[in-house]
Structures are given as structure tokens and as C-alpha cells.
Amino acid sequence: MxxxxxxxxxxxxxxxxxxxxxxxxxxxxxxxxxxxxxxxxxxxxxxxxxxxxxxxxxxxxxxxxxxxxxxxxxxxxxxxxxxxxxxxxxxxxxxxxxxxxxxxxxxxxxxxxxxxxxxxxxxxxxxxxxxxxxxxxxxxxxxxxxxxxxxxLDASQRYLRFLAEQPALARRLKQRQLASHLGITDVALSRIRRRLREQAEGLKP
Structure with a gap:
């Protein structure tokens, strides 16, 4: 087909x-x-x-x-x-x-x-x-x-795109469910989230 x-x-x-x-x-x-x-x-x-x-x-x-x-x-x-x-x-x-x-x-x-x-x-x-x-x-x-x-897009970009396009849905999903959708492991997603948090905290005054 x-x-x-x-x-x-x-x-x-x-x-x-x-x-x-x-x-x-x-x-x-x-x-x-x-x-x-x-x-x-x-x-x-x-x-x-x-x-x-x-x-x-x-x-x-x-x-x-x-x-x-x-x-x-x-x-x-x-x-x-x-x-x-x-x-x-x-x-x-x-x-x-x-x-x-x-x-x-x-x-x-x-x-x-x-x-x-x-x-x-x-x-x-x-x-x-x-x-x-x-x-x-x-x-x-x-x-x-x-x-x-x-x-x-790389994994971090896919994650950020998903959050931007479907924030309400992202809050309803477990980490492993979202990781599978992004094509990565839940461990990799955990690292991405931690890195993004650290970057955000580094921008705080």
C-alpha cells in the first residue's frame, strides 16, 4: 500500500x-x-x-x-x-x-x-x-x-516539541509511556528532564 x-x-x-x-x-x-x-x-x-x-x-x-x-x-x-x-x-x-x-x-x-x-x-x-x-x-x-x-529532531527537541504541542496530554502520561512515544528509554528521558531543569535553574538570578 x-x-x-x-x-x-x-x-x-x-x-x-x-x-x-x-x-x-x-x-x-x-x-x-x-x-x-x-x-x-x-x-x-x-x-x-x-x-x-x-x-x-x-x-x-x-x-x-x-x-x-x-x-x-x-x-x-x-x-x-x-x-x-x-x-x-x-x-x-x-x-x-x-x-x-x-x-x-x-x-x-x-x-x-x-x-x-x-x-x-x-x-x-x-x-x-x-x-x-x-x-x-x-x-x-x-x-x-x-x-x-x-x-x-534529536530526543531533547522531540520532548520539547511534544510539551509545546500537547502539554495537557504530557501531564497524563507516565514517563515510560512518553519515552516510548519519543523513541527513547525512560532513563534517557529522565536525563533529558534533569538537564533541562538544571539549565532552567542556571538561568535564575
Missing amino acids: PRPEIAESPAPCPICGEALLAQLQQSPARLARWAALPRLPLKRGQVLLRAGDTPKALWWVEQGLLRASLLDASGRERNLAFYPEQQWLGLPGAPQASAVTLEALEPSRVCVLPYAELQRWQAEEPTLAELLWQGLNAQLQGQLRREQQWLM
């Missing part, structure tokens, strides 16, 4: 965060359709989807925090992405075997949008369905662009 091209400035997701509610509120029928979707509670550590399995639905994170992880060539677990509230889980296009495992890092609840229901959306709510595909693609493009940028 060809790797998607990475846009210089990916368009924002048109149906993530508060934008989803704005779209649903345009029609009582849309709100009713959304409210009728099943909700799935997840315990901390519960797996939503295992690598190699083919998903039967898309998911919207209503509460909690999930991660997408995989095993690298050396057999080490790598956290590729984190999904807090008001984010979609899934990829644009036809369902295919997942390359990652999706797991709850906190007690969570997701709204389940089965692909069968999505097909009905495409027939009855084509505008909403198209926005959903655009949103999933925007999330994917943003993640790919971030990964490309990180290749040009």
Missing part, C-alpha cells in the same frame, strides 16, 4: 473536538442517530483492538485516554500515538488488518460507529459521512507529518 503524501500544512479535522457537536446540532435527526450509537466502557489496560485484527467499527473517544502501539524490529513496544477525549480512532478507507494495538491507558468510554452503520450514513447523510472521512484523513496526515518532522 503506498504511503500517503504528507501535506505541508494539513487541514484541521472538520469533525473532531467541538466541530463534531456543531455538525450534529445541525439536525435533530443527526443528534438522534448519534445518541443511538452504542457506547463501550473500557477498563485501564483493556485492549480495544489487537494488531492483526480487522476492525468492524470506528470509535470516538468520549472519555479517557487510549494509545496505539506496536512492536518494533527489535521486539520493543513503541507508542505511536495517544488519543484523548474528542478524537477518532480509525483510518480512512476500507477496513483492513490493524498494524497497531489500541489499548486504554485510563478508564475510558468510546462511542462505537460500526461500518454497517457508516454505510447507512453514506446513503442517508452523505455530507456527514464525507466530513468523517476528511477528519480521519486529517488526523492521519497530521500524525505522518509529525513523524516526518521528528526524524530531523
Whole structure:
């Protein structure tokens, strides 16, 4: 499968965060359709989807925090992405075997949008369905662009970039979870944090 091209400035997701509610509120029928979707509670550590399995639905994170992880060539677990509230889980296009495992890092609840229901959306709510595909693609493009940028940064720069872009999320992650996402060990991250603290203290009068 060809790797998607990475846009210089990916368009924002048109149906993530508060934008989803704005779209649903345009029609009582849309709100009713959304409210009728099943909700799935997840315990901390519960797996939503295992690598190699083919998903039967898309998911919207209503509460909690999930991660997408995989095993690298050396057999080490790598956290590729984190999904807090008001984010979609899934990829644009036809369902295919997942390359990652999706797991709850906190007690969570997701709204389940089965692909069968999505097909009905495409027939009855084509505008909403198209926005959903655009949103999933925007999330994917943003993640790919971030990964490309990180290749040009050292570990300290990646850490600082993550803090600048997602400060609230950084406070919710354990050190080993964040270190895995940055592609370093938790010991290396501890050293980076200590060095940054020492540099900051050295600037104090």
C-alpha cells in the first residue's frame, strides 16, 4: 500500500473536538442517530483492538485516554500515538488488518460507529459521512507529518516539541509511556528532564 503524501500544512479535522457537536446540532435527526450509537466502557489496560485484527467499527473517544502501539524490529513496544477525549480512532478507507494495538491507558468510554452503520450514513447523510472521512484523513496526515518532522529532531527537541504541542496530554502520561512515544528509554528521558531543569535553574538570578 503506498504511503500517503504528507501535506505541508494539513487541514484541521472538520469533525473532531467541538466541530463534531456543531455538525450534529445541525439536525435533530443527526443528534438522534448519534445518541443511538452504542457506547463501550473500557477498563485501564483493556485492549480495544489487537494488531492483526480487522476492525468492524470506528470509535470516538468520549472519555479517557487510549494509545496505539506496536512492536518494533527489535521486539520493543513503541507508542505511536495517544488519543484523548474528542478524537477518532480509525483510518480512512476500507477496513483492513490493524498494524497497531489500541489499548486504554485510563478508564475510558468510546462511542462505537460500526461500518454497517457508516454505510447507512453514506446513503442517508452523505455530507456527514464525507466530513468523517476528511477528519480521519486529517488526523492521519497530521500524525505522518509529525513523524516526518521528528526524524530531523534529536530526543531533547522531540520532548520539547511534544510539551509545546500537547502539554495537557504530557501531564497524563507516565514517563515510560512518553519515552516510548519519543523513541527513547525512560532513563534517557529522565536525563533529558534533569538537564533541562538544571539549565532552567542556571538561568535564575
